Amino acid sequence: MGGMGVLLLLIGYFLGLYFLDSGTGGMIIALIVWAVMNLVAYFQGDSILLAVSKARRIGPDDHPRLYNVVEEMKIASGLEKMPDVYIVDDPAPNAFATGRDPSRASVAVTSGLLQRLNRDELQGVVAHEISHIKNRDVLLMAMSAVILGSIVMLAWYASRFMIFGGMTRTRRSSSSGGGSGQIIILAVAIVLMILAPILAQLMYFAISRKREYLADASGALYTRYPEGLASALEKIAASTAQLESANKATAPMYIVNPFHRKGLAASDLTGTHPPISARIRILRSMAGGASFADYDRAYQQVRSASKGIIGPAATAAVGVVPLREAAPETKEGTNEVKRARETSNALWQLNDYKTVNCSCGARFRIPPGFSEAEIKCPHCGSVVRV
Amino acid sequence: MLGLWIALGVLAVLVIALIAVYNGLVRLRNEVKNAWAQIDVQLKRRYDLIPNLVETVKGYMKHERETLEAVTNARTIAQKMVDAGAQARGKAEGELTSALMRLLAVAEAYPDLKANQNFLALQEELTSTENKISFSRQFYNDSVLKYNNQTQMFPSSIVAGMTGFKAGEFFEVAVAEREAPKVSFS
Numbered sequence: 001m002g003g004m005g006v007l008l009l010l011i012g013y014f015l016g017l018y019f020l021d022s023g024t025g026g027m028i029i030a031l032i033v034w035a036v037m038n039l040v041a042y043f044q045g046d047s048i049l050l051a052v053s054k055a056r057r058i059g060p061d062d063h064p065r066l067y068n069v070v071e072e073m074k075i076a077s078g079l080e081k082m083p084d085v086y087i088v089d090d091p092a093p094n095a096f097a098t099g100r101d102p103s104r105a106s107v108a109v110t111s112g113l114l115q116r117l118n119r120d121e122l123q124g125v126v127a128h129e130i131s132h133i134k135n136r137d138v139l140l141m142a143m144s145a146v147i148l149g150s151i152v153m154l155a156w157y158a159s160r161f162m163i164f165g166g167m168t169r170t171r172r173s174s175s176s177g178g179g180s181g182q183i184i185i186l187a188v189a190i191v192l193m194i195l196a197p198i199l200a201q202l203m204y205f206a207i208s209r210k211r212e213y214l215a216d217a218s219g220a221l222y223t224r225y226p227e228g229l230a231s232a233l234e235k236i237a238a239s240t241a242q243l244e245s246a247n248k249a250t251a252p253m254y255i256v257n258p259f260h261r262k263g264l265a266a267s268d269l270t271g272t273h274p275p276i277s278a279r280i281r282i283l284r285s286m287a288g289g290a291s292f293a294d295y296d297r298a299y300q301q302v303r304s305a306s307k308g309i310i311g312p313a314a315t316a317a318v319g320v321v322p323l324r325e326a327a328p329e330t331k332e333g334t335n336e337v338k339r340a341r342e343t344s345n346a347l348w349q350l351n352d353y354k355t356v357n358c359s360c361g362a363r364f365r366i367p368p369g370f371s372e373a374e375i376k377c378p379h380c381g382s383v384v385r386v
Numbered sequence: 387m388l389g390l391w392i393a394l395g396v397l398a399v400l401v402i403a404l405i406a407v408y409n410g411l412v413r414l415r416n417e418v419k420n421a422w423a424q425i426d427v428q429l430k431r432r433y434d435l436i437p438n439l440v441e442t443v444k445g446y447m448k449h450e451r452e453t454l455e456a457v458t459n460a461r462t463i464a465q466k467m468v469d470a471g472a473q474a475r476g477k478a479e480g481e482l483t484s485a486l487m488r489l490l491a492v493a494e495a496y497p498d499l500k501a502n503q504n505f506l507a508l509q510e511e512l513t514s515t516e517n518k519i520s521f522s523r524q525f526y527n528d529s530v531l532k533y534n535n536q537t538q539m540f541p542s543s544i545v546a547g548m549t550g551f552k553a554g555e556f557f558e559v560a561v562a563e564r565e566a567p568k569v570s571f572s
Contacts, residue, residue, distance in 0.1 A: 064507065068514035075424060076521035078417075078529075119513075224524070 004147045004203050008034060011151055011196045014189040015158045034150040038143065049098045055086035055108045056350045063087065063346040066114060069122050070107055073130040076222040083107050083133060087114070089347055092241035096254045097129035098138055105133040110243070114343040115336065116235050124219055124229030125236075125255055131218030137211045144204050151200045155193045162190070208272040213309040216279055217295035224290045224324040230283035237276040278302060290323050358384050407545045414533040418554050421526035422472075425557060428518045429464075429479060435515060436461045436486075439508050443489070446499040453489050460485040472555040479519075480559040486512065523557050530554040 009027050016026015060067045063085075070085050079102055086108035088094075093113035099105030107129045109122075117125065132138055220226035236256050243258040257273045273279075285298035296308030348355070352368035362379035366386060374383050440454055447454065460482040467478040490509065499505055534553045537546035545551075 064510050064514075068510065068517075072514060072517045072521050075428075075518050076525060078421070078525045222521075 004144060004151075004200050004207075007196055007200055007203070008147050008151050008154075011154055011158075011192045014185060014192050015154060017185050018189040019158070019161065030150065030154055033153060034147060037146045037149055049096075050086060050106060050108065053086075053088050053096075053108060055088045055106075056347075058085050058087055058346065058350065062349055063114070063342065065119065065342065066109060066122070066126075066346075069119065069126050070130070073123065073127045073222055076127070077130050077134045077218070079105075079130060079134055081105075083130070085109075087111060087343075087346060087350065090241075090243055092243040092258070093117070093236045093239050094243050094254050094256065094258055095125050095129055097132040099133060100139050100142070101136065102133050105138070107133075111343050111347060112239070112241060113236070114346075115340045116239070117232050118335075118339075120223075120225060120228035121232035121235065123223050124225065124232045127219035127222040128215045128229060128255055131215045131222065132211070135211070135214060135218065137215065141208060141211065144207050148197075148200045148204045152197045155197050158189070159193055162193075205272055209274045210309060212273050212279070213282075213295075213299065216283060217292050217310055220283060220286060220290045220295060221292060224322070226283040226286045226290060226295075226323070230280045233276055233280050233283075237280075286323075354386060356384055356386060358382065404545060407542045408549060411533075411536060411542065411546055411549075411551050414529070414536055415551065415554075418526070418529045418533050421522065421529045422557075424522040425519065425526055428515060428522050432482070432486075432512075432515050432519065433461055433465055435508065435512055439489075439512065442502065442504050442508060443493065443499065446496050446502075447492065450489075450492055453485075453492055456485045457482070457489050472557040476558045483516065483519075483559060486516075519559070523559065527556050530556055 008030055012027040012030025013023040014026070016029065017023040020026060058067065066087070067085055071082060074082050081103045083097070083099065083105040084107070086106055088108055088110045090110040091112040093110060093116050095107070095109045095113055097105060097107050107126060109125070113125065114122070216229060219229045223229070233256065243254075256276055281302045282295065282298045285301055286294045288294050288297070292310050296310050299305065299309050300307070345355075348365055353365045354368075354370075355363060355365055356375065357363050358377040358379065360377060360380035360382065362377055364378065366375065370386070372386070374385055376382070377384050436457060440458060444454065460478075464475075464478040464482045467475045470478075490512070493499055493505075493509075536542050537551045537553055
């Protein structure tokens with residue numbers, strides 16, 4: 001992130017030198033652009049993201065399993081405040097966390113995810129999201145995205161200026177005698193204009209990927225059950241559904257990159273996230289325990305890297321952490337029908353549909369606009385009170 | 387004169403270091419206390435759920451009086467141990483956990499019960515409360531480990547010894563092996 005900041009100042013400096021004859025002026029403009037965008041992201045970021053994703057907030061009774069799992073992970077991570085829980089009505093399985101600091105955070109999960117994952121898998125995904133909150137990744141990624149955005153914006157405007165307004169300017173400065181200096185500045189400015197956005201993007205991806213690994217490791221540590229997250233990732237990766245509400249700016253917040261070519265499964269070549277297959281293999285190689293040190297060892301083994309991904313400070317902190325067994329529900333096998341019903345019940349309820357139970361055993365739903373007090377049961381014909 | 391200034395400087399650095407170490411210890415101790423309070427909340431939640439569960443199950447499981455009584459008794463004993471130390475309490479809570487697991491295992495044999503909405507909701511609550519207990523215990527033990535390391539390692543051990551920081555106690559719930567449910571079709 002520091003590197004990205006330096007890049008922003010550099011591009012500001014040289015563009016300023018070129019356009020205003022003052023590098024400091026350019027740097028100040030770059031900082032102002034950055035600050036304004038930051039303020040918006042800081043104060044509105046989470047509500048914008050939740051609104052864009054059409055997320056609906058739920059309480060403990062709307063979807064008890066999800067709410068409970070989030071609360072379990074809140075406890076396991078030692079988070080002080082319970083994050084708000086949201087459901088996004090979308091068949092593509094995915095999840096994201098948002099909120100600028102741990103005391104005002106939210107976790108959102110799509111209905112597709114709720115239908116596909118069993119309790120252990122859901123726990124793994126929620127643990128991953130909660131650790132984004134706990135590690136303050138949301139803020140970090142938002143700030144990085146803002147720097148990236150500022151750089152892209154500056155470069156774009158500067159290139160328009162240079163093409164349409166640059167002619168007169170070069171002529172004037174060459175007549176005033178500062179020829180060779182001007183040309184060097186112009187060259188550096190052009191190179192920066194082209195390279196800075198690309199470089200910033202790469203740095204941004206690198207930060208994002210590192211935080212994803214860390215969140216996976218924390219997810220394994222909180223649940224003591226890396227297999228849950230691994231098999232959840234496997235199911236998510238196998239899905240071909242495209243998340244409708246995602247856009248490029250929000251992509252790093254999701255558990256897997258929501259962008260993949262239409263009809264194809266989430267590919268391994270994603271910028272903001274490490275390849276899913278590698279993430280799964282690392283989690284499954286954690287044979288000895290669930291600590292950060294175990295994750296680092298598995299990472300080195302799978303990626304054949306000489307260095308771990310989580311710094312030595314964090315890996316030294318916790319001692320031996322034994323793995324736990326699968327929950328009984330997982331052992332029994334999946335029950336997708338039950339989960340689908342549970343999820344659709346929650347969604348009906350969130351959309352203000354009323355549920356009516358007839359004495360004949362039929363159960364039907366009434367849309368929110370229905371105003372009459374009684375309704376005829378479509379199954380047995382008797383009149384039921386709403 | 388210079389020697390005096392150096393001595394004063396060293397002293398100031400020492401005092402600041404002492405304060406920092408002391409504050410760090412206090413922070414860790416508070417974290418342990420908070421974590422313990424979390425466990426307490428979840429254990430109380432479990433006490434509250436049990437009467438409800440027994441009431442719901444009673445009608446269906448007429449032949450399982452012993453299992454039900456075991457749960458109720460274990461709850462009474464555990465509630466009496468609320469003010470006991472982490473070790474004694476862990477033992478009582480472990481028995482309650484085993485009794486509950488036996489009850490839920492036996493319930494598998496009653497299809498009518500498993501279709502009861504009330505029971506299903508209770509089962510979810512109970513499962514989650516069990517998880518919350520074990521996760522809060524996990525977090526508590528991690529906090530205790532961090533705190534104990536800090537009180538025992540040099541140089542913070544000196545400060546801990548001077549100002550009376552005692553090592554924290556781990557909380558282990560001793561759970562008996564899960565028994566396979568005995569189902570008889572007579």
